[in-house]
Amino acid sequence: xxxxxxxxxxxxxxxxxxxxxxxxxxxxxxxxxxxxxxxxxxxxxxxxxxxxxxxxxxxxxxxxxxxxxxxxxxxxxxxxxxxxxxxxxxxxxxxxxxxxxxxxxxxxxxxxxxxxxxxxxxxxxxxxxxxxxxxxxxxxxxxxxxxxxxxxxxxxxxxxxxxxxxxxxxxxxxxxxxxxxxxxxxxxxxxxxxxxxxxxxxxxxxxxxxxxxxxxxxxxxxxxxxxxxxxxxxxxxxxxxxxxxxxxxxxxxxxxxxxxxxxxxxxxxxxxxxxxxxxxxxxxxxxxxxxxxxxxxxxxxxxxxxxxxxxxxxxxxxxxxxxxxxxxxxxxxxxxxxxxxxxxxxxxxxxxxxxxxxxxxxxxxxxxxxxxxxxxxxxxxxxxxxxxxxxxxxxxxxxxxxxxxxxxxxxxxxxxxxxxxxxxxxxxxxxxxxxxxxxxxxxxxxxxxxxxxxxxxxxxxxx
Ligand SMILES: [Zn+2]
Numbered sequence: 001x002x003x004x005x006x007x008x009x010x011x012x013x014x015x016x017x018x019x020x021x022x023x024x025x026x027x028x029x030x031x032x033x034x035x036x037x038x039x040x041x042x043x044x045x046x047x048x049x050x051x052x053x054x055x056x057x058x059x060x061x062x063x064x065x066x067x068x069x070x071x072x073x074x075x076x077x078x079x080x081x082x083x084x085x086x087x088x089x090x091x092x093x094x095x096x097x098x099x100x101x102x103x104x105x106x107x108x109x110x111x112x113x114x115x116x117x118x119x120x121x122x123x124x125x126x127x128x129x130x131x132x133x134x135x136x137x138x139x140x141x142x143x144x145x146x147x148x149x150x151x152x153x154x155x156x157x158x159x160x161x162x163x164x165x166x167x168x169x170x171x172x173x174x175x176x177x178x179x180x181x182x183x184x185x186x187x188x189x190x191x192x193x194x195x196x197x198x199x200x201x202x203x204x205x206x207x208x209x210x211x212x213x214x215x216x217x218x219x220x221x222x223x224x225x226x227x228x229x230x231x232x233x234x235x236x237x238x239x240x241x242x243x244x245x246x247x248x249x250x251x252x253x254x255x256x257x258x259x260x261x262x263x264x265x266x267x268x269x270x271x272x273x274x275x276x277x278x279x280x281x282x283x284x285x286x287x288x289x290x291x292x293x294x295x296x297x298x299x300x301x302x303x304x305x306x307x308x309x310x311x312x313x314x315x316x317x318x319x320x321x322x323x324x325x326x327x328x329x330x331x332x333x334x335x336x337x338x339x340x341x342x343x344x345x346x347x348x349x350x351x352x353x354x355x356x357x358x359x360x361x362x363x364x365x366x367x368x369x370x371x372x373x374x375x376x377x378x379x380x381x382x383x384x385x386x387x388x389x390x391x392x393x394x395x396x397x398x399x400x401x402x403x404x405x406x407x408x409x410x411x412x413x414x415x416x417x418x419x420x421x422x423x424x425x426x427x428x429x430x431x432x433x434x435x436x437x438x439x440x441x442x443x444x445x446x447x448x449x450x451x452x453x454x455x456x457x458x459x460x461x462x463x
Contacts, residue, residue, distance in 0.1 A: 001020065004459075004460050006048065008031070031065040062087075083155065087164045141157055142157070159197050195258055199416050216410060220401075236360070238331065240331040244396075254284065264312050276338075417444075424449070
């Protein structure tokens with residue numbers, strides 16, 4: 001059997017691994033490369049395998065860096081199934097359509113610039129109608145359900161605690177008369193995260209493919225992070241005070257709604273007024289509520305006490321552009337959760353444009369800010385930034401809170417992987433930059449005596 005790595009190999013995006021036996025070919029994840037011009041070129045490249053020869057595609061979770069190239073399979077005449085959990089399918093419908101629309105807008109902007117320069121332009125990777133067609137290929141499976149996906153290949157999904165519906169995959173592969181168990185970690189969530197259950201432990205296995213996003217460090221602790229957030233929210237309660245939180249529409253926004261609701265119920269934050277100002281975040285929040293069967297015991301305790309984990313008095317949804325603009329004159333510490341999380345688009349931009357110049361504004365960055373993004377520039381302390389084409393002087397207080405990650409830090413990664421590592425499997429580290437996975441590899445070698453392969457793009461591992 002061969003494992004071919006076509007993404008997230010020495011990097012954190014573009015997840016894509018091909019499992020190949022004498023009788024079957026199964027693709028695990030087909031995500032988009034993100035960040036920088038190189039990423040766009042890598043995405044454009046036709047995948048170096050024939051999609052129509054695949055028996056099946058297995059998706060770990062809906063994040064675009066794992067799902068974002070799936071609609072390209074349509075052009076490649078792939079007609080087989082795409083396996084996923086029900087919540088992942090619902091989230092893909094939102095995220096892939098959003099991705100297609102962003103690509104369309106980017107292309108139009110590029111076309112205007114290039115036609116001025118007299119050059120051709122390449123189209124987007126796919127359209128909204130490709131997304132509609134790819135959605136027809138999805139097959140839903142619950143956690144724990146055994147599914148035969150190809151001749152000699154079966155899978156079982158287990159909760160990964162990373163985002164709603166996220167899974168790690170237990171794959172059994174029969175090849176040359178022997179059966180092997182491969183575990184694909186996908187992305188593993190931290191223990192004790194809001195709303196979601198802790199990641200289920202993996203079994204003994206022959207091969208473990210382990211993510212290593214934060215293989216080099218632990219996150220700040222969650223309680224300390226929440227305390228810091230409360231202090232900021234309290235100090236923003238001045239007549240002109242406002243709290244802006246650039247927030248990913250899926251996952252981070254729902255987590256923050258949960259935490260602010262908890263603070264209100266515990267009496268630590270009185271009468272918070274919170275606007276969720278992103279149509280996609282509003283849609284995703286509805287989806288989280290519909291899949292509440294996936295919530296953890298703490299969240300169910302809230303629901304069983306007659307409260308809602310994703311609602312409180314003072315939580316408001318800004319659905320229209322007018323609703324969003326109506327927030328502009330507000331003060332008294334009003335809190336705005338708006339996409340995009342890295343300030344690369346969305347309604348957060350007009351809030352920044354109107355409020356960055358105000359000393360009573362507090363901007364809280366609760367997630368990773370990619371190189372070159374507006375978010376990164378503000379975090380780096382640039383005094384003047386361009387927002388919607390205009391220079392804005394930054395007078396606002398800028399805060400970075402490090403404890404909200406949806407990814408397991410180093411200790412949680414090792415904690416999760418321990419039951420599998422104790423069976424001394426063949427270990428392959430992916431989904432991490434070389435430095436991060438190198439540090440994790442040394443730690444695992446020291447503690448478990450297991451050596452880790454660290455493949456790069458297009459590398460093949462023979463099992
Ligand atoms: Zn993810």
